[in-house]
Amino acid sequence: MTTLxxxxxxxxxxxxxxxxxxxxxxxxxxxSKKDLLVxxxxxxxxxxxxxxxxxxxxxxxxxxxxxxxxxxxxxDHLALFIIGVISSIVFLSALTLKSFFAxxxxxxxxxxxxxxxxxxxxxxxxxxxxxxxLIVLFMGLEVLSLAAYILAASNIRKAQSQESGxxxxxxxxxxxxxxxxxxxxxxGATGSTKLAQISQKLVSGAFVDDGFxxxxxxLFLVGLLFKVSAVPFHVxxxxxxxxxxxxxxxxxSSAVKVAGFVALIRVLGGALIESAADWQPIIYAVSIxxxxxxxxxxxxxxxxxxxxxYSSIAHAGYILIGIxxxxxxxxxxxxWYLAIYAMLAFxxxxxxxxxxGAISGNSINDPNHIDNYRGLASKQPFLAVxxxxxxxxxxxxxxTSGFYAKFSVISAVVDARSYPLAIVAMIIAVAAAFIYxxxxxxxFFTPADSSLLGGATMSKTAFSKxxxxxxxPITQLDASExxxxxxxxxxxxxxxxxxxxxxxxxxxxTIAMGxxxxxxxxxxxxxxxxxx
Amino acid sequence: xxxxxxxxxxxxxxxxxxxxxLVRRSAVMVLMSVELILNSVNINLVAFGALHDNIAGEVFxxxxxxxxAAEVGVGLALVLLIFRxxxxxxIHEVDLMKG
Numbered sequence: 008m009t010t011l012x013x014x015x016x017x018x019x020x021x022x023x024x025x026x027x028x029x030x031x032x033x034x035x036x037x038x039s040k041k042d043l044l045v046x047x048x049x050x051x052x053x054x055x056x057x058x059x060x061x062x063x064x065x066x067x068x069x070x071x072x073x074x075x076x077x078x079x080x081x082x083d084h085l086a087l088f089i090i091g092v093i094s095s096i097v098f099l100s101a102l103t104l105k106s107f108f109a110x111x112x113x114x115x116x117x118x119x120x121x122x123x124x125x126x127x128x129x130x131x132x133x134x135x136x137x138x139x140x141l142i143v144l145f146m147g148l149e150v151l152s153l154a155a156y157i158l159a160a161s162n163i164r165k166a167q168s169q170e171s172g173x174x175x176x177x178x179x180x181x182x183x184x185x186x187x188x189x190x191x192x193x194x195g196a197t198g199s200t201k202l203a204q205i206s207q208k209l210v211s212g213a214f215v216d217d218g219f220x221x222x223x224x225x226l227f228l229v230g231l232l233f234k235v236s237a238v239p240f241h242v243x244x245x246x247x248x249x250x251x252x253x254x255x256x257x258x259x260s261s262a263v264k265v266a267g268f269v270a271l272i273r274v275l276g277g278a279l280i281e282s283a284a285d286w287q288p289i290i291y292a293v294s295i296x297x298x299x300x301x302x303x304x305x306x307x308x309x310x311x312x313x314x315x316x317y318s319s320i321a322h323a324g325y326i327l328i329g330i331x332x333x334x335x336x337x338x339x340x341x342x343w344y345l346a347i348y349a350m351l352a353f354x355x356x357x358x359x360x361x362x363x364g365a366i367s368g369n370s371i372n373d374p375n376h377i378d379n380y381r382g383l384a385s386k387q388p389f390l391a392v393x394x395x396x397x398x399x400x401x402x403x404x405x406x407t408s409g410f411y412a413k414f415s416v417i418s419a420v421v422d423a424r425s426y427p428l429a430i431v432a433m434i435i436a437v438a439a440a441f442i443y444x445x446x447x448x449x450x451f452f453t454p455a456d457s458s459l460l461g462g463a464t465m466s467k468t469a470f471s472k473x474x475x476x477x478x479x480p481i482t483q484l485d486a487s488e489x490x491x492x493x494x495x496x497x498x499x500x501x502x503x504x505x506x507x508x509x510x511x512x513x514x515x516x517t518i519a520m521g522x523x524x525x526x527x528x529x530x531x532x533x534x535x536x537x538x539x
Numbered sequence: 540x541x542x543x544x545x546x547x548x549x550x551x552x553x554x555x556x557x558x559x560x561l562v563r564r565s566a567v568m569v570l571m572s573v574e575l576i577l578n579s580v581n582i583n584l585v586a587f588g589a590l591h592d593n594i595a596g597e598v599f600x601x602x603x604x605x606x607x608a609a610e611v612g613v614g615l616a617l618v619l620l621i622f623r624x625x626x627x628x629x630i631h632e633v634d635l636m637k638g
């Protein structure tokens with residue numbers, strides 16, 4: 008008889024249970040306090056997941072990894088580390104969403120559903136993080152993705168959001184097909200879907216066919232690299248991130264990506280570590296391509312959300328560097344980078360969402376155009392300073408977390424003797440600084456009412472549905488007047504205080520991790536140690 | 540017991556599915572092509588389950604069928620959303636965002 012160790016999956020149960028509880032309570036209550044109640048419950052769900060992670064971290068430290076449900080679920084430090092990151096993102100998302108719902112009338116009818124989808128998506132991520140069997144990994148991936156597709160399309164009146172959801176869905180389902188076919192071939196080659204048994208079969212060499220295994224690894228990688236948006240499987244990312252509502256992009260670019268990477272680390276670093284020589288070259292090439300394409304494409308974008316989307320592709324390349332090393336240090340560096348990146352991506356897109364809130368309501372075609380960030384330092388100095396900290400961290404400037412994250416993946420790959428990869432990564436890191444410096448210059452050194460950038464000309468625009476390409480630059484005077492008025496109104500709602508608190512927390516985390524990285528780094532190292 | 544025929548049949552189905560996703564214009568046909576990919580995986584899983592004489596393959600196939608149903612549910616909802624807005628479901632024309 009196998010034992011069902013419900014306690015060990017308590018963090019997953021908390022996230023899932025909160026989702027069920029939220030949907031139940033919201034359908035029973037009709038009062039105007041419903042939204043607040045639902046928000047508080049979601050935030051508590053995130054905190055509860057984090058608390059369960061902390062409790063179990065110590066138990067796992069003393070008793071070792073806990074296997075349950077016929078060995079299909081493995082709660083070890085790696086799983087707990089990632090579930091901790093995802094739960095924190097859920098908590099912060101729940102806090103920032105209030106200001107979003109305060110200004111988007113369309114969403115007021117579906118606030119509950121949004122919180123539920125976020126919680127369910129996070130549950131899927133938690134399932135992936137603790138999967139010890141390819142079946143469970145696949146189920147977790149689908150739970151995570153299906154909720155994310157709906158979040159992307161949730162702004163149902165906006166053509167861009169619909170398009171974003173559709174693209175995300177088609178690409179996601181397509182990638183799932185490759186992922187599954189890869190799993191089927193790996194199963195065919197080894198005769199098991201359990202990660203531990205696959206690894207044993209590879210060690211003993213008792214598998215059926217080398218061709219099946221190699222084909223399986225290749226297709227599996229294609230599927231997961233789609234999910235983490237690494238080049239050449241990245242084309243969907245900028246479109247999806249541009250069209251989807253910004254607060255949900257914050258969630259998708261952090262929690263969803265973290266889950267995709269943990270699946271890569273679990274399978275490549277656990278089950279397939281014996282055939283590292285087969286997958287390392289693929290990761291090597293994909294990593295370089297992601298860094299280069301992400302950085303170069305971000306340089307020519309004019310939409311801040313697309314800039315951040317391409318920069319997230321470049322970050323995916325850096326995270327893959329640590330995986331390429333295929334050593335415990337490499338995986339630890341990647342996990343540490345993941346935690347840092349999740350916070351940076353979440354906070355950056357939250358700032359985009361906050362800025363949208365301050366300027367929506369006038370005739371601006373594209374609220375995320377880089378021109379709308381002109382002179383942000385004088386209009387919203389607090390937001391500008393936090394954004395500056397986050398951008399510097401993404402560029403990898405020393406007193407911030409981003410520097411140490413990049414440093415640790417590069418040093419891991421140097422230890423693994425992949426010198427060219429390390430050199431390319433460092434060169435691209437320098438080039439990447441231009442992306443972020445460009446945004447900093449726009450925010451701090453460009454007056455709000457001039458048109459110094461990109462040969463922008465002033466012209467009034469009336470139509471509301473155009474792309475960033477056909478968009479003519481907005482009338483800056485009008486925009487700043489309107490925006491300040493809207494911002495004041497928004498401020499009066501009192502909804503943005505929480506938002507600013509979350510952003511401050513993110514900035515504080517970013518600096519704290521740069522100054523004193525040791526505690527989180529130790530957690531990441533013990534997470535990497537728990538790989539089979 | 541040879542699995543070669545099944546693996547070949549599955550590979551052919553998979554290729555047809557991939558071709559359909561890449562080439563078909565109608566979003567519904569794209570969804571059907573995705574289903575084809577998932578079903579090719581099912582054939583593989585069941586065949587390998589018989590080859591290795593264990594039940595994991597069949598169990599996995601059941602999970603895949605369930606997930607495929609859920610996926611089509613979400614997919615058709617999205618198609619409906621696009622159709623209401625644009626009055627057609629040609630996904631090659633859904634290109635507001637580029638670059």
